[in-house]
Amino acid sequence: MAAAGLLFACDKQDFVDINNNPDALNSIPPENQFLNATTGIHGQDFEYYYDVYRRIMPWMQYTTDVNGNQGAFTQNVDNFSQRYGRQYNGVGDRLYDLEQLVLKMDAATQPRYTNMVQIAHILKAYYTFYVSDIYGAIPYSEAFQGRYGGTLQPKYDTQQQVFAALDAELKTAIATLKQTPTTPQISLGNYDQYYKNDATKWIKAANALRLRIAMRVLKADAAAATPIINEVLASPAAELMSSNADGWIFKAIYSFTGTDANSNWNPTTLRAPKPIVDFMWDKKDPRIDAFFAPNGFNATNIALLVKAGKLPAGTPVPARRYVGSFTDPDVSRQAAIQQQYYTADVVDGVTIDTLSYLQPNLWSAGINSKTGFSYLPVITYAEFCFMRAELATKSLGTGTAKAWYEEGVKSSILWYDEIAKGAQAPDYTAVTDAEITAYLAMPGIAFDNAKALEQIASQSYLNFFKQPQEGWALWKRTGYPNATSVVPLPTVKNLGATLVIPRRAPLALINETDPNVANKQAAYAAMAALPGFGNSPQDAAGRVWWDKP
Template sequence: MKIIYKICLTCVAIVGLTIAGCKKEDFVELNTDPSLIDRITPEQQFMNTMLSIQGDRFEAYYDNFRGIMPWMQMVTPLAGNSVTFISESGSLRNVRYGVFFPGVGGNLTDVEQLIKKMPAEEQAKRVFQTEIARIVKAYYAFYVSDITGSIPYTEAFMVRYGGTETPKYNTQPELFDILDTQLKNAVSSLSSTPSIPQTSYGSSDLFYQGDVSKWIRVANSTRLRMAMRLMKRDPSKMKTKVLEILSAPGGLIDNANDSWIFRANATYADGGDWSAAGLRAPRPIVDFMYTNSDPRIRFFYQQNLFTQVNFDLAKAQGKIPASSTFDSRRYYGVATSPDASAAADFSKFLNNITIKVKNATGQDVDLVMDTLSFIQPRLFAAGEQGGKGVNSFPLITYPDVCFMRAELASRGVTTENAESWYNKGVEASIRLYDDLANKAQIVDRSNALSYQAVSATEIAAYMARPAVKFDPSKALDQIVSQAYLNFFKQPNEAWAIFKRTGMPNTSTVVPLEKLVASGTEQFIPRRAALGIPSVTNLNYQNIMDAYKAMQADPDFGQGPSDITGRVWWDKK
């Protein structure tokens, strides 16, 4: 796993830090020789965890760019989706499982155990540190279980502390209760007045620099996200949880500054498997965003190269007919349905036209143009094309919370105002991506800086569009559609909201395409494939027992590897 030792923090300014008091080689040695755990402090191990939580490039490449994002029609490969893109081998590796076991989960367990080894008076100063580590651990366990189902948790990560090498698996319903209680207890503890001053993580907390009030909001917001997963499985329990969470101490994430986002400098994700440079913009989202003048379109996708200047050069050089008329639209997406993509007359998009242009020194060079747009690569890897900007990895943001509250109100689960939370969510999402694009220093396809700040006028105009302006008769559709757009940088949540609500689809406010390959409708996978362990695996029996228990639910599918099957919360 890629571990970077310089990161960016959002304090008064974004600054680069190195891990203080612990050399880089100590971290490497620790990861290869766990017996050296006593050399590290809780602060250092907490920082180590924060650095690794988003640090696996394979999750970006396999799980997001090749799996979830094409399935959810957020991107396509260069030539559109192939007929096998749903079932393509390797399209979803469930990398998050390998990040959690033994890495993130083990490191956060280390934090707690390191504190337990301290004298009693020192332990009393570090209660808040323990609870914050438990919040992160609960979130990531939920993230792993979300597409995996049962996982080992209560007996996991304790081998080096005298625990078992063969931890039993917790079922997903068990885990949801365990994690909810863990988060609830953390909020209770962090909201109390300590009898003695608490030791802060300080700069080792790469998210909030030890601000306890923000961690409380993260815990409550994580509980809310988990509770909403119960919508189909146990709506009564969901409602009870939601109402309890809304009245919990400390509240939810309620402004942009409280958003839970990991930020890192450009070298943290700088090309290779991190790169989104070869991914096309999808037609459904592009058409909706362009038609409605969504300001986020320029942050999500790049304009094509058909500027007026290039168009005139193409004409002058005989590359296009002299009768051609300039098209001022600079955003076009590729069809997401494999059959539609294969049948498309790409000639109408003037693909692969090569013209001569002058470079910076006045020399003639070739420029290959097409009309189809690409994804904005620096939004996903700020180091792309030599960039020096800041990478941002959202976990739970203020607009996420707004849309959750809007949906709950729309469904009558709460008595809050759905329209108010919807409007807050749309504006907050636009401002979030404005900030992410600015920090990432996005560029156009000529590699010129192309960030343009969003104006209040643009936001107001977008929110006045008939498809966007809140309409009580289609409120839930609008809320889910806007939440889906907001999850562009959180593809797992776009996938989850689709599984939970069945939206967006071909008839929603943001209309997706019907996915057809070789004349057969394709259906979006619902979970990760689970590998069959070797009989030499120490935990073989517990793994197989967990699979057997999950398979007792007919919704689980035909077997562990059936990606069309469902985890417990995703009830038919």
């Protein structure tokens, strides 16, 4: 964890010199750029404030505003998305720099950085995929090269081309990392916040990423995706994730995600959503207290209410203290609903709320204490299991859908147990094996082959609570959850009109003075020709290439 501090210990003059003299890059250790890129990916408080907390999570009903979802909230795409700019100023460019730093070394030294370069390729592939995933065509094959004598007007690669290039890079990285080095390797060590330079685990991560990308592509180009899926799943077991210890997770000290109410990471105004809370309560889901905080009706506050004459003497603490907020604006604005659920009692300066909020430490470990850890997942083992379960329903890979589904549910529960304890979440009780066993036997949870895909997707959706961006992608890719699925995603309305959930990032307006205007115009025109792209480049309800009905 201490390595995160290395980023801020770097000599700022190095970065000044880079902008004036490309040769100054020689003075920066390549591993420094890996850490810079890593924190560039995960340290984005604006992305969480806008993209995650106030856009994707409400759209996917992972949370609501403090008074329930309001008005045409799905049409709010202001300040969305933050990820595109980071690709070219903080992530992709840093990882490209890493490789260029190695290429500037003498021929005898370069081979000592072979594994480091390939690990950087894996990380760059992830973030490039993350950006293209919601934007479609982006500059890639000619990007990042301006500082090194390349073009300052890079062409845009289509999403299909980007995804194919990323798979090829990942495949090469895996093959290289599998080889025994011919010369001792320079280790990333603590500069690698994920796996501490463990090549075996990076191979597993790269294979999981290949699988995630291929599953995005499956509807759009099955002929391209299916061989990749078969190839990954035919890999030796040692090259595939097999436990939560293999998960691709960024883990940092509590302060990484803020420590006070003014932090953009602060989730304390975000309500727990009624559909998920009701489901988890009814099914006795062991993750409920990892996801959400109990409402204000504890013994101390009930005593205050009794003393104030607002409750009769002897009122017990309610058996249920997890109560969700209404996700439908037309419901949440009803006067009776507002009075019953959104009008908190205030006694002696203490606000006693009927509704639950998100579990704050799950998102910002430093909010309630100055200890513990922050966890920011890239690909969890549970996601890998759910991908395999879904593919098993299509007779792809080994093992049964039931076995992979149950392994996914177990590993998800245990992972949330690990991070809730690690983040020192208040009001959290550790999970027991008996709870997991009972949960897997619950109606709607116990595997039903007739509802296999629905159940797998519903549990994937819950597992993506800490990765709402992937929950959004899951919904686009599978159609689950929906209004009638095991875990429901109810239709939301404003003034009687059904609201449309966005499906991609609105593209920036074209500026005629942009030096790369010709390539941008050509890319926009090509995307506009794709079925379902939308009424304009700014139409967030449109679809990118992989997002097929």
